[in-house]
Amino acid sequence: MAKIRHNNLLDTVDSVLSMSRKKGIIHLHAEDELLDGRSLTLNGRKVLHFGTCGYLGLEHHPKIKRAAIDAIERFGTQFPMSRTYISNPLYRELETMIQEMYQAQVVISKNCTLSHLTTIPSLIRQTDLVILDHQVHASVQEAVKKMLTQGVTVEMIRHNNLEMLEDRIKKQRSNFDRIWYMADGVYSMYGDFAPIKEMIALAEKYDQLHLYVDDAHGMSWAGKHGTGYVMSQMDNKLYRKMVLTANLGKAFGACGGLSLFPNEEWYNKVNNFGGPLTFSVQIEPATLGAALASARIHRSDEIYKYQEELQKKIAYFNALLKNTNLPLVHESQSPIFFIGTGTMDMGNHLVQELLQDSVYVNLATFPAVPAKNIGIRITISLSNTYEDIELLVDKLCLHFDKALSATNQTLEKIRKAFKMAPPAVAALPPLPVADNALKLQCFNTITDLDASTWNEHLGNRGIFDWEGLRFLEETFKDNEGKENNWAFRYYAVEDPEGKIVLMTFAVVALQKDDMFSEVSISKVLEKERELNPYYLTSVGLTMGTLFTEGNHLFLDRKSSHWKNALKTFLAELYKEQEKENAANILLRDLDAGDKEMDDFMLEHDFVKIDLPESGVVENLNWTTEEEYRKTLSRKSREQFAAKVKRNEQLFDVVVKQQLAADELEYAIQLFSNVKKNNYGINNFLFPNKLFYLMNDNNSWEFVVLYLKDDAAPIRKPVSVCFCHINSDNIYSPALIGMNYDYLKEYGVYRQTLYQVIRRANALKCKKVNFGISASIEKKKLGATLYPKVGYYQAKDNYTMEMLQATISLDQE
Structure with a gap:
């Protein structure tokens, strides 16, 4: 079962706050000897205080x-x-x-x-x-x-x-x-x-x-x-x-x-x-x-004087804001105001600049607001004078416009992120944009790209070589269920010399909103989906596909253009998201521990999520079983002898380039068994068309295991592994089907993994991409585990919070 560490929210909040702390805008200490509610001394500078919840200033009465x-x-x-x-x-x-x-x-x-x-x-x-x-x-x-x-x-x-x-x-x-x-x-x-x-x-x-x-x-x-x-x-x-x-x-x-x-x-x-x-x-x-x-x-009339005076100041602030282009998310009659910045990068920048110009406001960030709905929270109190409020608005206008330019943000994007109406006053002239020397190319089919160029940059990694993607395009179109019709998108970014800096692909597809949720959450939702198959599903824009596994992003980190190339790619994804009305964007299967990438994606409002480890058998340079055993750790050798080798004699192992019609149908049934027992990554069942096309495609073969003591007139396999061989001789066991009646007694899963390794070795493949499930079992058989992360951005966090707040979590 694919396992995900579900402390992602806490990790992400820690990352968000750590970044803001480094910029000196949170976890500050007031340095005053005496407080009056109007100002604070922060980092040696006296600043006007527009972040208090003491709206009437009574703490100083x-x-x-x-x-x-x-x-x-x-x-x-x-x-x-x-x-x-x-x-x-x-x-x-x-x-x-x-x-x-x-x-x-x-x-x-x-x-x-x-x-x-x-x-x-x-x-x-x-x-x-x-x-x-x-x-x-x-x-x-x-x-x-x-x-x-x-x-x-x-x-x-x-x-x-x-x-x-x-x-x-x-x-x-x-x-x-x-x-x-x-x-x-x-x-x-x-x-x-x-x-x-x-x-x-x-x-x-x-x-x-x-x-x-x-x-x-x-x-x-x-x-x-x-x-x-x-x-x-x-x-x-x-x-x-x-x-x-x-x-x-x-x-x-x-x-x-x-x-x-x-x-x-x-x-x-x-x-x-x-x-x-x-x-x-x-x-x-x-x-x-x-x-x-x-x-x-x-209980005295004194309170009403305070209330009236605060309402006058609130009204004054509202009146001043109406004469600006500042995106006030909600015209407030309360003392709380929210100016949208959209991105974390701009929110941090704006608060930092205001603080340096003697104004303190709160940064409102994830998870209090969605990752794309960052902003600054301003509170008006009786301690603020009318002159203070005028100064606040002047400095907001000044630094807001500068922050737009500094972070490549636009007022239009912010208003769209918050679903706001156009501004009441004429929009400011567009800010000059630096000439972008990078060239972005977008395609809707792999056939529009040169096969050798694609395979050089991405096709050598797994199933998604040029031919593999042509196969997937054919598979996920013209199907009955809307969940099995995917729109493919391909992207390449070149530097001024025409060298490719970035290359990747993505699909627009219907997804289950609990795809990366705790298993107990998915189990509850699947009961609901028995009656309503599309309950809590939405269109997502995913780098790679929901079928492929591995790092789907070629990014030349040695190039001085790599960050701009990534920004260019993300900007194009946002356009695609709006066009397709996609609820979220997911960049998946990237390497964990990449601090530079973490910081970049966080500043561009993506939440990092931990994904299951990817298992890869990289040592296939052996010719005998004894040599293979030496590639394993001492403990793994013992387990191999006790749990794999001992049972090998119970199986007939057959590698088939094509399955007979009845055996293919049975293999599909075995895969359905596995899918129904695995909610670690909860997605839709693939269409039968996938398996039919596999059966007729030369890049696919089937490692089939039968029990030798099966006395049935027609033997049926206890497991079938659906395996892909790409243009670079990489072996990828993409899917497995198993009969759960024999799983534990005969060690069917372990035996299948071992036979897949033997097959890859016999073909002299470079490595085996074992994918993202059952990491411990694969490690015991010689796989190296690589931690993976994804970067996720949703238009709003309603579904995420609803799932976390309304479903009881069980121990998995």
Whole structure:
């Protein structure tokens, strides 16, 4: 089975953040002796601060700071007990104030993450369905993921798509007692709002629908008594079927998470034994004192002055932005704004330049946003003056235009990436583009390329020599299933002297969205596909094909043009992606450990994914079995004797250039057995036409194994290996079919691998390309394993996040 290390997301996030850290724009330390919320000192430079979540600046309010100091003097630095036993004296007063503000029962946790971890498992049952908004905060999603292992069903809908939500309710309401839709009140990246009134209307229409809303970023700057954006949409009365969470940090000026309940039953379930709430240390006295002082401000008319002034500054920033070409992704009435840059390269460049020009903003990057939807997140607070906001816009315009030029990005590309309308004002004149001396050639069929040129650069690597690709073009056209009709594309980039710097090929084909997911995810999806074969599938643009294996990219790294050649190729792929409406691009089977390539692809917004190792038998220079054994390690020699050689006498091995019609049909059936038992790389079953054409093609042969003691009138093989010999005498066992009834008892798979090696040796082949499955078994028989990676880019990350958030992962 092909195995993939599924820590790719963590590895990629680490790579993304490491690059930004090297550029000096994240993991910074403020160097100030005194903070006022308006500015920071970073790397020795005083910068205006447009990255705070303290939207009202209350963390610097003298009454709140004084209350924190007073609480320490009265109660110490901590109250080290679980709240299950005794709460700090300040808790009761704070709970009373919050309940009066919200007119609802409240449980107060140390932070919002603990609120979700406390509340969600306490209320959700196995008979409930949870539906997540795609952009609901990661802390909510993490709490829900823990419910998957308890048998709770979880689904995800696209952001704010209530039509999709209603469709899921209609389809699932007969299967569940309650349906919970989980969303944010104000979304932390784009600053847009949940449609609260429409959500409540839907909950009134369907009795089973309940709402769980996190309003951490809506607190204080909106709503009566600063109870938040969500409460402002409900006439300041908590809806009877909603659990609301809010934050005593951010705009509130203290720290702590609120869980608010419309009834005593839900409140008691959480408060009596709320998991982490029960066992975690409670909020420190200083923070409780600060929260109490802030609550008093919230209950006074003072809060409304702050809210009004912040809205004026938000409106001012919006008005200034309208007179620019800056791609504001969402015109926000919240304090959060998002300016798209599209690429990681431009996002890093823009934040870096702003920082050097005394303005600090946040970089918003993968996985918080899709890899092609990078941008800068700007927050407006009361600490910013109107002059600061004017300066911010001036510097944004200046450095945005420079960043476009420096990173070869365009406003058109950014707006297209974010599905934005054309700008309201006239577009800026196009920036001058450096003369590109490279020549790009594109072809739709291998027959338009010179065979010797192709084979010199790529055809010597495996199945994809010139004849092999002509074979594949013939195979994957005019088939019944749309998944088995591929559009081939060929690319060559030449330098000014006409020398080829880059050569490769790709296919446009329908793929399963879980192709590289965990096995347990694919198993769940395949059950759904029994009824809906094209469930969670999309068109992808893949370098190489879904049939071939190996490094499909010729790139002359000694050439000074190689990076520009790769950029030219990627630009052409983007055009093809738009033309074919492909959901993703995958450059596959490249060498792992190539740091220079990793950095290049990351800057061009590709996510690195680990792929299965490629096994290659490179030593075929032996003439006897004893000489072959000497190519193996000592341990492998022992295993060869015990598990391969001992069983060899049980088999008849026949190499056939062509199979009889009935045997070919049986061989196809054996391959189907293997495909159904292997979800390591989950793709569609190949069409029977592939095998028929193999049978009539001189480049293919079949290594067939029979059991000698088979007494049946017509012997049937226990395994068939479908093997290709390319123009450079490379032997590639591309596919294998096996009878699983005999697999373990007779060691059929190991025996087949060994017989393939013997056949390649007999033909005096240069090497055996064993491909990407069963690495350990192949290594035992002398294969060298080469780690491989792919570089992946999707138009959005909805499907990826949906799969990870909604399906329980089993140990593979």
